[in-house]
Amino acid sequence: MRSIQGALSEVAYAERSCQYLTDALRAVETTVQGITELADIQESGIEAATRDTAGQIRYHLELATRYAEEWRNHIENIAT
Known part of the structure; x- marks a missing residue:
């Protein structure tokens, strides 16, 4: 079923994008915590x-x- 595969592919892409966002937010947190x-x-x-x-x-x-x-x-x- 082509539509199911397409939907699952888009979900996987969005989940990867959320992980990239989480990584970027952690980098911001690390930077902020390093400020004295x-x-x-x-x-x-x-x-x-x-x-x-x-x-x-x-x-x-x-x-x-x-x-x-x-x-x-x-x-x-x-x-x-």
Whole structure:
């Protein structure tokens, strides 16, 4: 069944992409944990970068989760 193989392939791709994201987030965590002192301007820069970037990541993760749920529902509705 071609459609099943296609769906499973896309799931595997998304799972690998999630692992890449996890690896990137761990790298950010390691970098942040290695910081010992900051000047006020550096503190402000990190706060801004964190606010902006974390917000974008959070938005896209929530959107991707919603898409995955919709995909599952759609397939379930077709197959039953």
